[in-house]
Amino acid sequence: MYLNQLGVVCALGTTTTEVWQNAVAGSQQGMQTSDLRLVDASPLIVGQVADEALPTLAEQAALFQTRNNRLAAAALANIRSDIERCKARFGADRIGVIVGTSTSGIAEGEQALKHYTQHHALPASFNYRMQEMTAPADFIAAYCDVSGPRYSISIACSSSARALMSARELLQSNLVDAVIVGGVDSLCRLTLNGFRALESTSSGLCQPFSKQRDGINIGEGAAFFVATREALEPQQPQVYLSGAGHASDAHHMTAPEPHGRGAQLAISAALKEAKLSPEAIDYINLHGTGTPLNDAMEAYALTELGLQHSLASSTKPMTGHTLGAAGALEAALCWLTLQAADGQLPRHCYAGDYDADIAPLSLVTAERGLSHRAKHCLSNSFAFGGNNVALVLSRNEAGANQS
Incomplete structure (x- = not known):
C-alpha cells in the first residue's frame, strides 16, 4: 500500500515542512500550559494547535462544526490535490475513509453540558452526533465528497495505526481504489481529567526513558494520507x-x-x-x-x-x-x-x-x-x-x- 501525499497538523506545525524542521530541531514550542480547567485545578502542559491555524467550517453542516473536524480539515488541505486526482481517476464511490480517533467531538459535548447546567437546556448548535466516534469519518466523506466505505476505529492510542492496516485490507479486497486514512484527536477536559485521575500525567514536560520521567503530556493533532495500491507519482521516490x-x-x-x-x-x-x-x-x-x-x-x-x-x-x-x-x-x-x-x-x-x-x-x-x-x-x-x-x-x- 502506497502512502502518497501527507497532510499533518500538530504542536510542531501545520505543514509538512514546518513539522519536519521542528521535529529534527527538537522544538517544543507547541507545548504549553492548557487553558482547560481540571477538577483539581492543577496546571498541565499539553501539545496544542493554535486556534487561528484552523479553518472555521462555517459553510459545513452544524453537526460537523467541531474542533476535531477543524483539525482534520487543516490536515486534509495539504492532500486535497491527491484526493481530487483519485476522484477523477477512480470515481468518488471508489474512495474510502478510515479514521482513528478517541475524542471525536467530546469537547463540544462538554460545552453543551456546561450550557445545560446554566440554562437547563442544550444549546441549539449542539447535535449529539458531534461526539459519536464515527463523526470524523462522516465529516471527511462529506467534506471531500467521496462515497466509498467509511468508518472510525477507536482502540485508544493505537487507533490510527490500526486504521492504516485496515486501509490496506480495504485496498487488498478491491472494495476501493484509494483510501483517505489517518487519525485525529482534539484536547478536551474529559481526557485531561481522566489521565490526571490515573496519575499518568507529567508535572512538567514529559521525558521518555529518563530516570526522572513521571508521566505524559496530552496533545492534539491530525495526520492523513491518500493510500493506493499503485503509486500516484511513480516517477518519484x-x-x-x-x-x-x-x-x-x-x-x-x-x-x-x-x-x-x-x-x-x-x-x-x-x-x-x-x-x-x-x-x-x-x-x-x-x-x-x-x-x-x-x-x-x-x-x-x-x-x-x-x-x-x-x-x-x-x-x-x-x-x-x-x-x-x-x-x-x-x-x-x-x-x-x-x-x-x-x-x-x-x-x-x-x-x-x-x-x-x-x-x-x-x-x-x-x-x-x-x-x-x-x-x-x-x-x-x-x-x-x-x-x-x-x-x-x-x-x-x-x-x-x-x-
Missing part, C-alpha cells in the same frame, strides 16, 4: 507500508504487560511481513509515553528483538500524546524521515539522564543521525487494553515496485 502487525496481550485495562509480549508479537509480525531483519531498521519512532511502566516495557521488548541498536526517538515531548491520532502522526514522522535525503532524524527530547534500570536504547540526540538516507522505519503504538500495533514504512526508488 515512494513510501509504502511494507509490514504491519497487531496483537493484544490482554494483561490489564491500562497498564502494559511488563515484558511486552504483545508488543513483541506485533513488532515481529511487522518485520516478518516486511521481510526485514532487525538490523535493516534505520529508525524507530518509539511509543515512548514517558510513564515508568510503558517505557520500561518498550525498551525490554525492543532489546529482546535485537532492535536496541537502531536509532530511535519518542516525538511525544514535541507533540504531546495525541491518543487516537498518535499512530498516524508518528507514521507521518516516519514518512517524512524516509522522504528526507540528508539522514536527519526526529529528535529525542529529554534531560539526558537515561534510566539505568531499563534496557538501553540508541536515542537520537542533537549529534546523532544517519550517514545515509533512511530506507526502513518502524513505528510503535501501544494502547490501553493491550492493543499493540507496529508498522514498518519503507522507501522505494522512483519507478521501483513494492518489495
